[in-house]
Amino acid sequence: MNQSTNPASNNSHQDEFRLDGLAPEHDDFSLEAETVEADLDHEPVQDCLILNTEDAEQPETSAQIDLDGMDKPIHAVSVINNAGTNNSEQFHEVSFQNANSLLESLEAQDVPVHYQCREGYCGSCRTQLLEGEVHYTEEPMAWINDDEILPCCCIPKTAIRIKLT
Amino acid sequence: MSYTTFNQKTFDTLKQPMFFGETVNVARYDIQKHKIFENLIEKQLSFFWRPEEVDLANDRKDFIDLPEHEQHIFLSNLKYQTLLDSVQGRSPNVAFLPIVSLPELETWIETWSFSETIHSRSYTHIMRNVVPNPAEVFDDITRNDFITRRAVSVTKYYDELIEKCSFYTQLGEGTHTINGKVIDINLRDLKRTLYLTMVSVNVLEAIRFYVSFACSFAFAERAKMEGNAKIIKLIARDEALHLTGTQHILQIMAAGKDDPEMGEIAESCKDEVREIFLDAAEQEKEWAGYLFKDGSMIGLNQHILAQYVDYITDQRIVAIGLPPIFNAKNNPLPWINSWLNSDNVQVAPQEAEISSYLVGALDSAVDTDDFGDFDL
Ligand code: FES
Ligand SMILES: [Fe+2]
Ligand SMILES: [Fe+2]
Numbered sequence: 438m439n440q441s442t443n444p445a446s447n448n449s450h451q452d453e454f455r456l457d458g459l460a461p462e463h464d465d466f467s468l469e470a471e472t473v474e475a476d477l478d479h480e481p482v483q484d485c486l487i488l489n490t491e492d493a494e495q496p497e498t499s500a501q502i503d504l505d506g507m508d509k510p511i512h513a514v515s516v517i518n519n520a521g522t523n524n525s526e527q528f529h530e531v532s533f534q535n536a537n538s539l540l541e542s543l544e545a546q547d548v549p550v551h552y553q554c555r556e557g558y559c560g561s562c563r564t565q566l567l568e569g570e571v572h573y574t575e576e577p578m579a580w581i582n583d584d585e586i587l588p589c590c591c592i593p594k595t596a597i598r599i600k601l602t
Numbered sequence: 603m604s605y606t607t608f609n610q611k612t613f614d615t616l617k618q619p620m621f622f623g624e625t626v627n628v629a630r631y632d633i634q635k636h637k638i639f640e641n642l643i644e645k646q647l648s649f650f651w652r653p654e655e656v657d658l659a660n661d662r663k664d665f666i667d668l669p670e671h672e673q674h675i676f677l678s679n680l681k682y683q684t685l686l687d688s689v690q691g692r693s694p695n696v697a698f699l700p701i702v703s704l705p706e707l708e709t710w711i712e713t714w715s716f717s718e719t720i721h722s723r724s725y726t727h728i729m730r731n732v733v734p735n736p737a738e739v740f741d742d743i744t745r746n747d748f749i750t751r752r753a754v755s756v757t758k759y760y761d762e763l764i765e766k767c768s769f770y771t772q773l774g775e776g777t778h779t780i781n782g783k784v785i786d787i788n789l790r791d792l793k794r795t796l797y798l799t800m801v802s803v804n805v806l807e808a809i810r811f812y813v814s815f816a817c818s819f820a821f822a823e824r825a826k827m828e829g830n831a832k833i834i835k836l837i838a839r840d841e842a843l844h845l846t847g848t849q850h851i852l853q854i855m856a857a858g859k860d861d862p863e864m865g866e867i868a869e870s871c872k873d874e875v876r877e878i879f880l881d882a883a884e885q886e887k888e889w890a891g892y893l894f895k896d897g898s899m900i901g902l903n904q905h906i907l908a909q910y911v912d913y914i915t916d917q918r919i920v921a922i923g924l925p926p927i928f929n930a931k932n933n934p935l936p937w938i939n940s941w942l943n944s945d946n947v948q949v950a951p952q953e954a955e956i957s958s959y960l961v962g963a964l965d966s967a968v969d970t971d972d973f974g975d976f977d978l
Contacts, residue, residue, distance in 0.1 A: 519931065551917075551933065553942040558645055559842035560849065560921055561939075578641050580849040580921060602920070602931070 493536035493545040509534055512593040516548055517567075517600040538574065539588035550588055550601060557590035564588050569597030605700050605771045615704065619861035620854060621796055622789065623703030631706055635860075638850050639710040646713050646843055651836050653724030658731035658829035665732045665827065671896035676827065677733070678893055679817040681743050683837075684725045685753055686810060688743075690718040690803075690844075693760045697799065701767055707851075714847060717840045724833045732830070748892045755885055756806050759799040766792055794867050800851055801875050801922070805882045808845035808918040809911070811838075813886045816910050817893065819941040820902035831941065839944040845918070852922045872924060880927055883915040902935075909934040 516529040529548050536542035540562055543550050553561040560579030564586055571591040579587060586599070609627040616635050618624055634640055668676065694715045702708045729736035743749050769778065769787050777786050815838050822831030858865015887908045894904040912930035920926050933939075 549936075552939055554839070554842050555943060555945065558846055560846055561842075561917075563921070576641070578638065578645065579846050580853050582923075 493541035494532075494534060495545070512569075513596040514539070514542070514593060515596075515598045516543070517598070518548065519600060519602050533593045536592075539571065539586075539591055539593060542592075543588065548601075552589055555589045557587050560587070562587055562589045563602075565600040565602065567598040567600055570594040571597065604774075618703040619864065620704055620707055620851065621698070621701045622793060622861070625700075626703060626705050626708050629705050629709065631709070634706045635704055636706065636850075636854065639704070639706040639847075642710050642843060642847050642850075643706070643713045646717055646840070649717070649836075649839055649843070651720065653720065653727040653833060656724075656727075656829050656832045656836075658728060661728075661732050661827050661829040664821075668826065669897075671894075672821075672899050674896055675817060675893050675899060676821060676830075677739055678748075679814050680725060680728065681739060681746070681749055682752060682889070683811070683814050683818075684722070684740070685743055685749060686756060686806060686814070687718050687721040687725065689753075689756055689760070690806070691715060691722050693757070694718075694803070697760050697764050697767070700771060701796070710847060714844055717844075721837050721840070724837065728830055728833060732827075748889070752885070752889065755881070756802070756810070759795070759802040763792075763795045763799045766795055790863060790867070793861075793864055794871065797852075797855055797864065797867050797871055798874060798878065800848055800855070801871075801878050802882075804845060804848040804852060804918065804922065805878055807841050807848065808921075809879070809882055809914055810886060811841050812914050813890075813907065813911055815942065816907060816935055816938055817902065819938055820899060820935075822941065823901055823937055824899075835941065835944045838942050842942075849921050856923060875922075876919070876924060876927065879915055879919045879924075883911050883927070886911045906934050910938075 511532050511534045514531045514533050516531065518527040518529060529546070531543065531546040531548060533539060533542045536545060538555075540550055540552060540555065550564065551561045553559040555562075557573075557575050558578040560581070563579065563581055565584055566586045567584075570593070571586050572594045573587075573591045575590040577587045577590055581587060588599075606625055609625045611624060611627075613624050615630075616633060618635070620636070631640055665673065665676065692715065694711045698711050699708060702711060726736065729739055733739055766787060769780070769785060770789075770792055773787065775788050777784060779785075815834055818827070818834040819831055821827040852868075854860050855864045856868035858868070890904045890907040890911070893907075898904065909930065910933070912928035913933050916926035916928050916930050
């Protein structure tokens with residue numbers, strides 16, 4: 438791990454083997470570096486990064502495993518949304534059938550839920566489960582209280598009632 | 603209690619509390635008191651990344667074209683991030699390792715702190731690529747009043763804990779006269795300092811960092827400084843894990859099962875904890891004033907950033923079991939979510955391998971009941 442980055446310690450493999458990256462290049466750092474040809478008119482990268490381009494509840498091909506001869510169960514999901522500006526509660530009646538996670542299902546039905554990781558480790562999507570049961574498709578790591586669930590990594594097992602805070 | 607690098611005693615690891623029990627001896631993970639720390643370690647390892655993987659050539663050009671007040675916002679924000687990660691790259695090790703009593707938690711602390719050193723190295727990578735003279739920017743971190751003021755608030759709990767613990771490990775409990783100063787060292791007070799330090803670390807990673815992320819992403823939202831935003835996405839992914847770590851530690855402490863005295867302390871500290879969150883929120887708003895002193899940028903100004911401070915502060919304080927402070931339920935920067943999500947960042951190939959290994963390690967037929975008595 439003592440590979441020198443000093444270009445003076447010259448050997449022919451120096452260019453392909455640099456453990457700590459870019460330092461040598463910057464000996465000739467210049468603000469007018471000719472390599473810079475930024476395309477300033479392009480869209481923010483974020484636009485090509487949005488996670489769901491299709492409706493998770495109306496998929497063209499379902500990501501869930503189809504069970505032979507069985508209809509995929511539809512679970513009613515009733516949502517109390519407390520996030521309104523003046524503490525007024527909103528109610529949404531939606532259903533879960535095809536999505537990979539409860540979070541995706543809610544998003545597909547225009548119920549916005551906070552998220553960051555979408556993998557159960559950040560806790561952003563923490564939601565209160567008032568009624569019903571869920572199944573975790575991934576081991577949840579974020580801290581949750583006994584009456585809470587992480588919609589990003591679970592799917593309903595029964596009809597559920599949840600409260601978004 | 604004096605620190606030893608390998609405790610010769612035989613004791614039941616599972617009976618140790620997280621901190622201030624026996625010092626650790628065998629680094630073993632076959633039996634674990636709190637499995638969550640092992641999970642965090644594995645996840646953190648699967649996140650491994652190198653700053654040099656992110657190309658910043660366009661950022662250099664973007665930076666030159668930014669108006670002066672936006673350059674000020676960008677650089678000041680970067681200086682603040684550099685300060686925070688300088689602290690995080692060493693402090694968990696220095697402060698928590700001498701007093702930790704569980705091998706899986708000890709290793710989590712080391713893994714956590716190591717990932718912070720990647721963050722620090724990435725700021726150098728950014729500066730080298732974006733500004734002609736990185737030294738000027740780095741030097742300013744210890745010279746600029748606005749930044750050094752931030753340093754005091756992020757380090758004071760750490761420093762107090764480190765000082766008290768060093769007296770405790772050398773001299774034990776009791777009243778000691780050190781250099782003519784009378785110092786009272788007692789374990790309960792030390793535990794209290796530890797609890798408050800952990801809160802301040804949670805605030806550092808879960809609030810202060812997120813405010814700085816908002817600034818980084820506000821540039822990228824306008825298709826500026828996108829290489830920088832990619833690096834910040836990777837940092838944000840790590841920080842999400844770190845804040846989950848401190849939330850677990852705080853909740854385990856508050857539950858008191860691990861150490862009943864810690865539970866009492868957590869109960870009695872609620873006002874002080876609220877105060878720490880509130881102070882941090884105010885300091886972040888003041889900082890926003892400094893960032894935007896010469897003008898706002900498209901999509902972000904002092905007012906909106908202050909609203910985000912309220913929102914994120916509430917999210918985080920609720921997560922450790924206390925009531926919200928501001929009742930700010932709406933995220934004023936809804937676009938930040940998908941920036942914070944890192945699914946779409948290009949990563950080193952080994953990550954794909956490791957995360958598939960992690961998925962494979964889970965029994966896909968597992969029932970939710972199996973998670974019923976997780977020590978979360
Ligand atoms: S989005 Fe991170 S835990 Fe659900
Ligand atoms: Fe960090
Ligand atoms: Fe961190």
